[in-house]
Amino acid sequence: MxxxxxxxxxxxxxxxxxxxxxxxxxxxxxxxxxxxxxxxxxxxxxxxxxxxxxxxxAGRDELITELIRDAYRSLADAVHAVAATGADPAGIAHVLREWARTDPQRYFLIYGTPVPGYHAPEEITGISQEIMADLLTACAALEPDAPATPFADHLADHRDWAGGHPAPPAALHRVLTFWTRLHGVLSLELAGHFAGMGFDPARLYEAEVDALRAPLGRAPGGLRS
Amino acid sequence: MxxxxxxxxxxxxxxxxxxxxxxxxxxxxxxxxxxxxxxxxxxxxxxxxxxxxxxxxAGRDELITELIRDAYRSLADAVHAVAATGADPAGIAHVLREWARTDPQRYFLIYGTPVPGYHAPEEITGISQEIMADLLTACAALEPDAPATPFADHLADHRDWAGGHPAPPAALHRVLTFWTRLHGVLSLELAGHFAGMGFDPARLYEAEVDALRAPLGRAPGGLRS
DNA sequence: CGTTTGCGTGATACCTTCTAACGAAACTTT
DNA sequence: AAAGTTTCGTTAGAAGGTATCACGCAAACG
The missing domain is CATH 1.10.10 (Arc Repressor Mutant, subunit A)
Known part of the structure; x- marks a missing residue:
């Protein structure tokens, strides 16, 4: 084989x-x-x-770098597998949580505390962009004509990281929000910060996944103006 | 003195x-x-x-535990200082970001990768609840009669962590969302995951702070039903 | 079947945390 | 003030970590 x-x-x-x-x-x-x-x-x-x-x-560092690379590869494969079925962002979000909970330390190897002075090899940023591409496609398909937020306008001028993906600025904003919000819940959950609090982290995660379906700008019913 | x-x-x-x-x-x-x-x-x-x-x-562990305690204490003091002026959640959010960017490793000492087997002493959970109390007060004052979300209903049955604070369930939900969303942006920024992407992390943070002003449930203009 | 290549070993140097025993300094008590 | 007690800082050493080196041997190759 x-x-x-x-x-x-x-x-x-x-x-x-x-x-x-x-x-x-x-x-x-x-x-x-x-x-x-x-x-x-x-x-x-x-x-x-x-x-x-x-x-x-060559040493401990090279082994860890290799493990990080494998972790990224595993995550990219998991995301791509579900994205290839035409899943929406919510579907990807669930795969992400499953993947993270399977081995929390593997998740922290990627998204955990960075070592000052360490710089990821070129190959890893490539895998990272693979994940971004799948996310961008899923987010662009979700709501093709979402209203552009102020931050989305900023992203329109700084979309190099999208690697030429044709997603509209609103989708760029949604991808970053997808990433940061889900990472926020996941990392605190896996780190045990919700441990003694009693509520179900899965429901908080679900609430954030739901919120990601809504448009990103200031909601019409919001406070002040 | x-x-x-x-x-x-x-x-x-x-x-x-x-x-x-x-x-x-x-x-x-x-x-x-x-x-x-x-x-x-x-x-x-x-x-x-x-x-x-x-x-x-007594050893390296006790020193680190003490540093973690001091870090929590410093964060609680910073939050309380601004909360005591009657600042809204957005004001606290800015103090949080300032505090985190002052010394990223201090932030990661609290919210970074956990060491398996380590359990925080009782005192630290107490300081953590101080922070929660300030956040709860600020969030409850922001929008006293916000609509209860499904997750807020769940929190109504699991509000032990609020330590008897009289905030309504919607405020509980808002506090957790405040915490996870801002941590999501902050931790990824401080870890350097936005490094080569070109956009300004401060604007993404600001966008999330703005979003926290909106009601938390599924927005009226959202997708699917 | 000889040559070459590469693998695993023990010895070694230099880190780390942490314990134990000893001498000296400082505070307390008489 | 002198004696007693407590505490501090030292050196020595155990146990374990990374990493390098030279050496012997076995396996792959021509």
Whole structure:
């Protein structure tokens, strides 16, 4: 299956060990977070000596970078799978929550506390734009002639990040709002900030998904003017 | 001034060294994040031996816990200072953003990636409720007779976290939305996820603050029914 | 079947947190 | 003021982490 047939035995072995290392890494991350990831512990679990892993990853940082890349890839695939069925933003939102709750630490690897000085490789920003493209398509289809908000006007002049996607400014605004609002609920929920509060986070998430169906500007019945 | 006069010299000295340690800790956190905080490095900067710090903090965890507590305290004070002037939620939102941008790592210490297994001490949940109380008062005053949303009905049965505050269910919903939406924009901005995108994060934040003025339910002009 | 390539090892250097034992300084009590 | 007690800072060391190095050996290749 795939290109593993054409590769040399050395390459096949190398790839297999690399994925095995990453599997153990994910297990550690899920249990104790990314900060507790230890090459030494992985080596011990695999029954090999510590320095052996340096044949496969230049160091802890490269391993984590690879894990981040895989996490982005997984999220992009999950989003694209549902977007390809013609799902609306609400459908994507539910897939996003499922994906995040499957492995909270994987979500935090992408959207969690950044390490000062770390810069994502070019490849990752590419995957990020894949996700944006699916979101833009879904949001543009939802309400083709939504009224342009003041912020949407600002976005009309700063739409480089959309990568040439033909979505109208209102859709750009909606995508960013989709992203920030759902991330707001999700990250606080996964971080346990709602823990002792009693209410059901799923309903708050649902309320925000519902709100995203409404037009984004100041609502007509709103306060002041 | 204060109680430092009544304390014994030993207690005064101890408190002074503790705050000095914490100042160096904040400097390190601001520069390299909480994960890079090193007791040894602090000791070196203070011109003192490593284990000396253990006279003042039981360990790295206790120091970080104390920093988290101070961060919460600082945020609660900032919010309360502006809330006491009768500011509306938008005013609090601006103070929140100022506070967060002053020291992003301090914000992430509170709302960033959680360490699995860590549980916040009782005192911190108390400070958290102080903030909630100010938010509830501001939101309840904004729109006293806002229509109750489905989620607000759910909150009416789960309002323990409000700590007996007399705010109506619609205000409870508004407070949670205030929290999650602003955190969504802020955390992504501070984490640098908007970095190469070109638009102005302040305007997105402002757009969300504006949206919080509108009623929370499905807007009348919304899609589907 | 020889050569080459690459893998895993132990030794080593340098970090980290944290404990233990000791000497000195400072505060308290007599 | 002198003696006693508490507390502080030190050095030494254990345990564990990242990462580099030289070495031996086995597997792949020609």
């Amino acid at each position: 795939g290109k593993s047939d054409t590769a040399t035995p050395r390459q096949r072995y190398r790839a297999q060990v690399r994925t095995e290392i990453k599997e153990h890494a994910w297990k550690q991350i899920a249990e104790a977070g990314a900060s507790a990831l230890s090459l030494n512990a992985i080596a011990k679990q695999m029954g090999v000596s510590g320095p052996a892993l340096y044949r496969y990853f | 204060g109680k430092s006069d009544t304390a014994t010299p030993r207690q005064r000295y101890r408190a002074q060294v503790r705050t000095e340690i914490k100042e160096h800790a904040w400097k390190q956190i601001a520069e390299a994040g909480a994960s890079a905080l090193s007791l040894n490095a602090i000791a070196k900067q203070m011109g003192v031996s490593g284990p000396a710090l253990y006279r003042y903090f």
